[in-house]
Each structure stands twice: as C-alpha cells, then as structure tokens.
Amino acid sequence: MLSKKEKYILNVIKYFPIVIILITALTTSYLFLNEHEKHYQKELQQVKDNFIQSQEMKIKNEVDKIYEYIDFHKKNNESSIKKYVKEQVDEAYSILKGLYSKYKDTKTKDEIIQMYKASLRNMRFLNNRGYFYVYDMNGNNIFHAIMPTLEGHSLYYHKDITGKEIIQSMINGLKKKPEIYDEWYWHEPNSNQVKRKIGYHKLFKPFNIFVGSGEYVEDFENELKERIINYISSIKYLDNRFISIIDYKGNIITTKDKKLIGKNIFKLDDKNKDIYEKIFFIARAGENYINFKDSTVFNNTKFKDVITFVKGYKDWHWSIISSFYTDSLKDEINSRIVLLKQDDHKVLINFALIVGILCFIMIILSFYITKFLEKSFFTYQKKILKEIEINREKDNMMAQQSKMAAMGEMIANIAHQWRQPLSVISTAVTGLKFEKELGILEDKNFIRGMDSIHESVIHLSKTIDDFRNFFKPNKNKTIFNLKDVVDKTLKLLNSQFNINEIYFVKNIEDVKIHGLENELIQVLINILNNSRDELKKKPEDRFIFIDIKKIDNNKKVKFYIKDTAGGISQNIIKSIFEPYFTTKGEEGTGIGLHMSKQIIETSFKGTIEVRNASFKYNDKDFRGAEFIMTFDISN
Known part of the structure; x- marks a missing residue:
C-alpha cells in the first residue's frame, strides 16, 4: 500500500518530465526569439557600421598610400640628387680622360685644358640649372660654365653664408679620396637667392685638377613636387x-x-x-x-x-x-539589409521546426523513462528500507560501544576517586581498634576518628552523585554554562590526571549554550582522555589548555582544547573522526571521536575541527594537537 507522499512522488515522475519539456521549450523559444531580435537589430546596425567603416578604411588607405609615396620620394630626394649629379660629372670626367688619352703625346696640358673647356662650355642639364666647373688643387678656378669671370682667380678662401670655406673643403676631401660628395650654400642665378647645394667632385690626377657640379636642393625638390602632383592627379x-x-x-x-x-x-x-x-x-x-x-x-x-x-x-x-x-x-546598405532579412526569416523557420521535432522526441522518450523510473522507484524503496534498518542497528551498536567505553573509563575513575577516602576510613578504623584494645582510646580521639570517617563517606557519596548525574539518561535540551561543564568534566577525570601529573591551564569566559549537557561532557571526556594517553608518554611538561572565547560580536563561542603532547601525524590527522579509526591498537575502539563529531554537529548544530598548533608557555616552545569547537551562544 503506497502512502500519499509516495503516490505524489509517482505522479511527479509521470508528469513532471512532460511539464518540464513544455516549459523548457517555451522558455527556450522565448529567450531565443528575444535574443535573436536583439542580435538581429545589432546585426542591422553592424551592417551599416561595418559598411561605413569599410569606406572609412578605403579613404584612409588611399591617403596613406599617397603619404607613403610622397614620403618615400622626399626621403630619397637628396640621394636622387647625388646619383644624378654623379652621372653628369662622370660623363664630364670621361671627356677629359678621353682628350688626355688622345692628345697627351701631341699637345700640352694647357692646350688639352682649353679643348676640355670648349667641350663643357655649353653643356647644361636639370632644366638648364646644371653646369660644370673645374679647379686646380690650389683653389684656382680653371673653368666656370656660367661665371667665366671667375676663371683664373683663386677661390681658395671663399666662404658661404655659414662660414664654410667651400673650395678648401673640396680640396681637403679630394686629398683623401679621388671623388667626393659635398654640400654648401651658393647664389642661385635666376633668383639670386642663396640656397643649399649638393655637389660631386672628381680628381683628374695627371693634371692635378678636379671637375664638379651641383644641384640646388630646393629646386630639385620643387621638380619632385610637380612630378608627385602630376602622378596624384x-x-x-x-x-x-x-x-x-x-x-x-x-x-x-x-x-x-x-x-x-x-x-x-x-x-x-x-x-x-x-x-x-x-x-x-x-x-x-x-x-x-x-x-x-x-x-x-x-x-x-x-x-x-x-x-x-x-x-x-x-x-x-x-x-x-x-x-x-x-x-x-x-541604396547599397539597404540591399545588404534585404539579404540579411531573408537570411533571418530562414533561421526562424528552421528554429521552429527544430523545436517542434525535439519536443515530440523528448515527450516520447519521457514516456519510456517514466515507466522505467516507476519500476526503479519500487525496487529502490525496498533497498532503502533495508539499508535504513541496517544503519539503525549499526548506529545503535556504535552508541552502545561508545557508552560501554565511557562506562569503563568511569569505573576506572571511580576506583581512583575512592582509593584515598577508603584508605582514610581504613586507617581511622584500624587506629581506633588498636587504641581500644590497649585501653588508651580517649573520647577526643574517637570523635576525631569518627569525623574523619564521616568526611570520607560524604566524599564517596558525592563522587557517586557526580558519576550518576553523568550517566543519567536526560534527553531534554537545556541552557547551561560552559564553565560548569568544564568543572564537572574535570571532577570526573581529576584522579586520573593527578596521578599522571597532568596540569590544566584554563582561560574561560562566562558563556551559555543550548543543548544536552551530558553529551558535551562525553565529548570533552573523549578528547581529554586521548590527550592524557599521549601526555603519559612525555617525561615532563604535561599540560592541557582550555580556552573559551566569544566571537562574531558575541553571537558565537570558540572552545579550544590543546595539549603539549607533540601533535598528530599529518598522515592521519584527516582520518581521526572516521568510525573505528584508532592508533591505540586493541586498547582503542575508534568510535570516541567519531561519536563526538556527531554529537557536536547533530545535537549542538556546531562544528569541530583539529589541527596541530605551535605555541609558547612559560618561555618554552610547545607543539600539540588543538581541537576547536564552535557553538551558537544562547542568551
């Protein structure tokens, strides 16, 4: 017989997939169409923007190409001057060389030079701006095509507007190399303006004279501008x-x-x-x-x-x-938009077909899946009930084992707690009996002995009450003070820790929490007993520190317990809360800390963690395990 909840689950299994498929289809369609519309509008704008951007790039590329063309020729302007002038001077030099080769044996130097001057006199180039001149290596002008008045005169000390001695510079250069480039400032014949000039000179060693020519940079550049403008046009x-x-x-x-x-x-x-x-x-x-x-x-x-x-x-x-x-x-943009709209219409039709087909397929699949899930539900229901029963038995067994382990510890503690008062009673009774047999028993000694026996009996009774309160099966949660819990725990364990010379250092704030007090005492006993077992292995400095501090604006409390036993190995520290994990061999059960974690997290809705801590106490360095519990404060 199925319960109402189980019937509800089966109905959910049957109909929920179909509902989800329909909702998903509608939601997906809505989101797709919404996003598609945004994307479509964005694409429309993008078509316009991209087309405009492409046109912008076109005109930029056109301008950049013109700029690069101008810049290339501008940067090569002077090298073009040098190349052209050199070609002209080389030609003039070859004329002189030819005359010398032909007439060196039949004519004098002066006759050959006169023939050379005659051949150069009317030679012009660069739109009649270019001409030749000849100097000897002492700075005397031998020939000047457009200023014949300079011929026969020394220009060795002639300077341009910058103070440069032009002819000296040429001669000094030719002394190092037989052909050189040079630059200077000279009057331009047509405008009579002083302009920068670049020239080339070549030494004819047989006569110790040189021929040269030059070009005005500005004039050559103006011609370059005209050529560039004609090209652009x-x-x-x-x-x-x-x-x-x-x-x-x-x-x-x-x-x-x-x-x-x-x-x-x-x-x-x-x-x-x-x-x-x-x-x-x-x-x-x-x-x-x-x-x-x-x-x-x-x-x-x-x-x-x-x-x-x-x-x-x-x-x-x-x-x-x-x-x-x-x-x-x-018009061109609109034609592109029309194509985009046609493509968009096709996309929408295809999307509608795909969604319809997918919905049909998913509904058919969901029908078969729900049938399978319905069968699986009944199978797993039986398995779950069986596992619940097994786990319940396992938890009960673990809880019983934990209680038995705690009871064993408590019996040992009762034995230790009773030894001293029983020893006092035994001593008092033996003493009184001995004095009575000797006839020397006085009333005051009898009263003192009886008082001692009475005090020991009261102590025994109080010890019984403390242990009975711990074992009392109280499952009602109350608000209690953590300081009281610490005091009660230490009373139960006091004798074991005193015998092993283990000392407590406490720093406890007044804090109240809500929960089962005895369960928290059990947690503290488990932690403290583990510390005791490790501290017993140390020859000295056996300390346990208990600190309780408020945090988060007094909303929570941190409960710290740390010892000086050296800490927990990193290989096992992550495993100590696992059930049946123990490092004590046959003496340990491996359930104490596991049950402690369950108590903290289940009963108190808190947390517990462990780490290794290094610290100083009394100017000495220590290292040990530190347990940290966190609880909500109850006002």
Whole structure:
C-alpha cells in the first residue's frame, strides 16, 4: 500500500518530465526569439557600421598610400640628387680622360685644358640649372660654365653664408679620396637667392685638377613636387572619389576640379572657413576623420553628409584629403539589409521546426523513462528500507560501544576517586581498634576518628552523585554554562590526571549554550582522555589548555582544547573522526571521536575541527594537537 507522499512522488515522475519539456521549450523559444531580435537589430546596425567603416578604411588607405609615396620620394630626394649629379660629372670626367688619352703625346696640358673647356662650355642639364666647373688643387678656378669671370682667380678662401670655406673643403676631401660628395650654400642665378647645394667632385690626377657640379636642393625638390602632383592627379578611383592636397595656408595644390588648382581656399570659400581650419588643425596634429555637412566648393554632387580623412605631411606643410558621402551609400546598405532579412526569416523557420521535432522526441522518450523510473522507484524503496534498518542497528551498536567505553573509563575513575577516602576510613578504623584494645582510646580521639570517617563517606557519596548525574539518561535540551561543564568534566577525570601529573591551564569566559549537557561532557571526556594517553608518554611538561572565547560580536563561542603532547601525524590527522579509526591498537575502539563529531554537529548544530598548533608557555616552545569547537551562544 503506497502512502500519499509516495503516490505524489509517482505522479511527479509521470508528469513532471512532460511539464518540464513544455516549459523548457517555451522558455527556450522565448529567450531565443528575444535574443535573436536583439542580435538581429545589432546585426542591422553592424551592417551599416561595418559598411561605413569599410569606406572609412578605403579613404584612409588611399591617403596613406599617397603619404607613403610622397614620403618615400622626399626621403630619397637628396640621394636622387647625388646619383644624378654623379652621372653628369662622370660623363664630364670621361671627356677629359678621353682628350688626355688622345692628345697627351701631341699637345700640352694647357692646350688639352682649353679643348676640355670648349667641350663643357655649353653643356647644361636639370632644366638648364646644371653646369660644370673645374679647379686646380690650389683653389684656382680653371673653368666656370656660367661665371667665366671667375676663371683664373683663386677661390681658395671663399666662404658661404655659414662660414664654410667651400673650395678648401673640396680640396681637403679630394686629398683623401679621388671623388667626393659635398654640400654648401651658393647664389642661385635666376633668383639670386642663396640656397643649399649638393655637389660631386672628381680628381683628374695627371693634371692635378678636379671637375664638379651641383644641384640646388630646393629646386630639385620643387621638380619632385610637380612630378608627385602630376602622378596624384592621374590616379582614378572608383565611386567618384578623389584625392585633394591643400597646403596649410589654404592654397589648393591638386584636386578633382582643375579650375580650383592654384587658388586660395580662404579667398575662394570664406563661408566654410571653420571647416578648413579644422582640417588644417588635424593635418598639423597628425591624422584623423572629420564629419560635416558639405557645402564647400569641392562638392559638385547632390549629397551632403561627408566623412573626410585628413593626414598632414609636415615637411611640405601639405594636407592630404580623401572623402566619401554617407548618404550616397544608402541604396547599397539597404540591399545588404534585404539579404540579411531573408537570411533571418530562414533561421526562424528552421528554429521552429527544430523545436517542434525535439519536443515530440523528448515527450516520447519521457514516456519510456517514466515507466522505467516507476519500476526503479519500487525496487529502490525496498533497498532503502533495508539499508535504513541496517544503519539503525549499526548506529545503535556504535552508541552502545561508545557508552560501554565511557562506562569503563568511569569505573576506572571511580576506583581512583575512592582509593584515598577508603584508605582514610581504613586507617581511622584500624587506629581506633588498636587504641581500644590497649585501653588508651580517649573520647577526643574517637570523635576525631569518627569525623574523619564521616568526611570520607560524604566524599564517596558525592563522587557517586557526580558519576550518576553523568550517566543519567536526560534527553531534554537545556541552557547551561560552559564553565560548569568544564568543572564537572574535570571532577570526573581529576584522579586520573593527578596521578599522571597532568596540569590544566584554563582561560574561560562566562558563556551559555543550548543543548544536552551530558553529551558535551562525553565529548570533552573523549578528547581529554586521548590527550592524557599521549601526555603519559612525555617525561615532563604535561599540560592541557582550555580556552573559551566569544566571537562574531558575541553571537558565537570558540572552545579550544590543546595539549603539549607533540601533535598528530599529518598522515592521519584527516582520518581521526572516521568510525573505528584508532592508533591505540586493541586498547582503542575508534568510535570516541567519531561519536563526538556527531554529537557536536547533530545535537549542538556546531562544528569541530583539529589541527596541530605551535605555541609558547612559560618561555618554552610547545607543539600539540588543538581541537576547536564552535557553538551558537544562547542568551
């Protein structure tokens, strides 16, 4: 016959899985659809953002490539000058070498030099900026293509605006190597401005003269800028994009609309001055994006929302600019959103089919599982009842063993407690009898003997009461003082500890707890007897410390018991609360500490733990086992 509770359990087994499956399906569907909607909206936004970001990356990459192209040629500008000038000087040198080889045996040095000067006089390069000059190694000018008035004069001490002695520097360099590069400042013929010049010189040793040429760095760089601008202007981008370059003063260097090139943007489009100043501010700082409504002269479209990437090339004070219009991308973004919606619709249909199929399968499975569980329930019910009965018998046996062990200890303690008073009674009776036989018994000696016997009898009676109170089967929980429990325990064990010279050091606060007093006394007896057995092995310093302290704002109490017996081996310390675990061989039962743990945790709802503690007492170092019990304080 099944009880109501058992029938309830069977009904739960039958119907609970189906309910759970349906609830899970509905909950999962709700959560999925909710998250899916969030994810869908996020994806929509992501499509827009990603597309915008991809366009941003495009214009940034375009600007970066232009920047790298400019920077590469700018950094190689001087090396290009050196390479080009060297090629020209090498050619002029080969002419002199050829003349020397041909006429060295038929003409004089001066005649060969005159022929050489004639061949160089009209040679020009670098858009007529490049020419040749010849000096001897004493600094005398032999030939100058554009300043013939210098010929025949010494320029050995001539200095440029930096104070550099130009010809001396060339001569000193050629004394070390037959060909050198050098740089100096010289008047540029067309503008008459002093500009930095890079030159190359080559020594012709047979005549001890050198030929050279140079190029103005600024002029060469200006030509480089023109070549770069022509290259940028020739680049064609998809989507109608373009690269613009404007210098920091607002001069348009290149842009899509050729009519704007060469004009100043501030004069041409003063109403958008703030936008241009922001662009130049970004260029001076480095690089960044800027968004604005485009009404500038650069916009010849119907679109307005523009994103512009700006990067400054500081060496030339150029702002490199590329842009795109976000409102021109709407059609392309919308087409991508339509594809995303179609994919999303397919996902929802597939999800609904999967959920329906899974629910059907799970319900069928749950039907067979519940049948199996119902059979298993009855099988396990029988096994559980059998195990409960076995465990009950086992617990009763363990409790009985614990009581018998405690009773054995108590009988031994009673024997020790009674020895002294029985010895006093025996001595008094023997003495009185002896005096009576000799006829010397006086009344005062008789009274003194009777008093001694009476006191011993009272002590015996009190000892019986103490032990009877311990064994009294009181199962009613009460509120009691821990100090009283300690005193009662020590009274029961006093004789055994005194005989073995074991001393107690107490530090006890006034604390009350709720529970079975006698069961706590049994726990203390188990712990203290174990300490006594270990301390007996020590020759001296046999101490047991009992400390009781309030914690957690007087809500709980810690009960410490530690000894000086050396501690418990780490190999076994985790096992001492296990049933039938003992280190005493046949003398131990292995149930004392196990029962103690059950009492603390079950009857008192407290905790008990053990550890090895190192400490000082009377300026001596000790080590021993420390038991720590924790209880709730009862007010």
